[in-house]
Amino acid sequence: MEEKLTLFKNRKRFGIEKNIDLIFKNTTLALSSLVAIVLFGIILVVFFQSFESFSRYGLNFLVTSEWNPVKDEYGAFTAIYGTLVTSLLSLLITIPLGVGTAIFITEDFVPKFVREIVGSFVELLAAIPSVVLGLWAIFVMEPFFREFFVFLHKFFGWIPLFSSEPAGRNSLLAIIILVVMLLPIVTSIARDSLNQVPKKLRNASYGIGASRWKTIFSVILPAALSGIMAGVLLALGRAMGETMAVTMIIGNSNVFSWSLLSPGYTISSMLANQFGEADGSQVSSLFYAAFVLMILSLVVNIFAQWLVKKFSLKY
Amino acid sequence: MNSLYYQKKLSRNVGDKFFTSLSVFCALIAILPLIFVVTYILIKGGAQITPELFTLEPNPPGDDLDAGGINPALIGTLVITTIASIIAIPVGVGGGIYLAEYSNGGPFSKFIRFGVNVLAGVPSIIAGVFIYALIVSTKILFGSMYSGFAGGMALSILMLPTVIKTTDEGLKLVPNELRYASLGIGASMYTTILKITLPTAFRSIATGVVLGIARAAGETAPLIFTALFSYYYIVGFEDLFYEMGSLAVLIYNFALEPYDAQNKLAWAASFILVISILTVNIFSRIFAAFTEKTKRV
Numbered sequence: 001m002e003e004k005l006t007l008f009k010n011r012k013r014f015g016i017e018k019n020i021d022l023i024f025k026n027t028t029l030a031l032s033s034l035v036a037i038v039l040f041g042i043i044l045v046v047f048f049q050s051f052e053s054f055s056r057y058g059l060n061f062l063v064t065s066e067w068n069p070v071k072d073e074y075g076a077f078t079a080i081y082g083t084l085v086t087s088l089l090s091l092l093i094t095i096p097l098g099v100g101t102a103i104f105i106t107e108d109f110v111p112k113f114v115r116e117i118v119g120s121f122v123e124l125l126a127a128i129p130s131v132v133l134g135l136w137a138i139f140v141m142e143p144f145f146r147e148f149f150v151f152l153h154k155f156f157g158w159i160p161l162f163s164s165e166p167a168g169r170n171s172l173l174a175i176i177i178l179v180v181m182l183l184p185i186v187t188s189i190a191r192d193s194l195n196q197v198p199k200k201l202r203n204a205s206y207g208i209g210a211s212r213w214k215t216i217f218s219v220i221l222p223a224a225l226s227g228i229m230a231g232v233l234l235a236l237g238r239a240m241g242e243t244m245a246v247t248m249i250i251g252n253s254n255v256f257s258w259s260l261l262s263p264g265y266t267i268s269s270m271l272a273n274q275f276g277e278a279d280g281s282q283v284s285s286l287f288y289a290a291f292v293l294m295i296l297s298l299v300v301n302i303f304a305q306w307l308v309k310k311f312s313l314k315y
Numbered sequence: 316m317n318s319l320y321y322q323k324k325l326s327r328n329v330g331d332k333f334f335t336s337l338s339v340f341c342a343l344i345a346i347l348p349l350i351f352v353v354t355y356i357l358i359k360g361g362a363q364i365t366p367e368l369f370t371l372e373p374n375p376p377g378d379d380l381d382a383g384g385i386n387p388a389l390i391g392t393l394v395i396t397t398i399a400s401i402i403a404i405p406v407g408v409g410g411g412i413y414l415a416e417y418s419n420g421g422p423f424s425k426f427i428r429f430g431v432n433v434l435a436g437v438p439s440i441i442a443g444v445f446i447y448a449l450i451v452s453t454k455i456l457f458g459s460m461y462s463g464f465a466g467g468m469a470l471s472i473l474m475l476p477t478v479i480k481t482t483d484e485g486l487k488l489v490p491n492e493l494r495y496a497s498l499g500i501g502a503s504m505y506t507t508i509l510k511i512t513l514p515t516a517f518r519s520i521a522t523g524v525v526l527g528i529a530r531a532a533g534e535t536a537p538l539i540f541t542a543l544f545s546y547y548y549i550v551g552f553e554d555l556f557y558e559m560g561s562l563a564v565l566i567y568n569f570a571l572e573p574y575d576a577q578n579k580l581a582w583a584a585s586f587i588l589v590i591s592i593l594t595v596n597i598f599s600r601i602f603a604a605f606t607e608k609t610k611r612v
Contacts, residue, residue: 017503032418035476046444046445097344103338121350122345124596128349129534129589131533134570136355212331241436242438244563268440301432301433
């Protein structure tokens, strides 16, 4: 008996097995490090490629809107402004729409299977490629809204946002197609955070006599707010980087205009349009614009993650 | 005396009714886009589906009435997504294995998980810009510039976070008892992972990966200046190192053409792309719901 136990103790793994184990572990370690390498690679490569333009224009690049390959003068103000305006305005429309839909899905106004169908419809919308939405926007949505834009200009033309004659492709159409693309993101994240609010809170609120919507506004929504905010920020990051559908419908004009009814530009649509045939210092300027876009979306994303981490374990 | 009954005209009840209808209204608006988009694609794209569509090359835009087919783009999409999968799946699954099985919640794994989320938020066109700077402009791949291979690499950057995340989360759901049992009978760590944990989590990982591939197949922005576009058949291996068409870029290019024939081809390509992506999505949804019900480990 004694002998047997020592025998057992002395049995060691073969060296080769140990080595395989070690190799396997280190391989997976290397593969997971690759994420960090790719991420830093992207930031470094885009930064160094934009260096020429960066040292030439400095921060002036961000506030001038001359984009002239012939004179070799570059400034991305129109594109940066377009990126911010289209993404923020589309978000402004999406938030109430998405949160309202999320409330519809999580409350019990209608039987469960109807809510599930609505939920999966919204999620399937996220699966439609953005280039297909762009195609749809050009041939279906644009004619549909044409009359409405004329009306908008006629009666609200005194507002700077609607002050120009409606162009065939314009920033407002880009905002509308962005709403379609952001809706699934905001809705599904808002729905998840609403679902995570403990049932006790709702019952307590009902118990002291609050009505359903009083409960939603004063108890459920505040409790889910951090999750919803994170979803909104993720959607903002997505909106700023969204390329295809926006490029196809925004009109791609570098002429600055306050009006949403005139053609506009975003950083990503500028990249999509010009990158293929650019040369010389234009390439460097495009990389500079790409760098700006990347920084914008990185900041938004990191802030969203910080928000999730900070507030997610409240309950 | 009546106060115990539901009173319609009470302001709180009127307000509730109002907000309920508002919420229903939001939900109605939210499902409209999908219905409209899918209907138009079924009608406009479905009308263009002919056998020749799948076998012919597209004709260069012009006054040509016949636009030809989309064979090179269809094959190109398959090739480019395959390249992306070949790169992203091993890297992603391997990285996910490290995060879920080996890391112990230390700063390194926290940092990598953070990096995965940040990488998932990088705009897709930036992936194209990166590959352009790294591969296309340097001609590092045997002197070829725009190539299907470069396109595949750009797409793999977009797939990578999805694959890592689904692997990480899939493996975390595997009960620890299985690992203890395997280690207890003397299996080493890699045997445990390869023979026990990975097979157990296979379904959920596969679902996530397939959804990631479907998503990548519809991506356009990373391809427009890495793979570019081509009108010609893909015939051999060496075509990987030349410009390669894809359904997504075909839709982009031909939607902006002024000619009706090309626009119709774009609708047909959208039909094929959307039908395949939606099919994959719906099936993996059903599959996931099915495994949820049957899986009681």
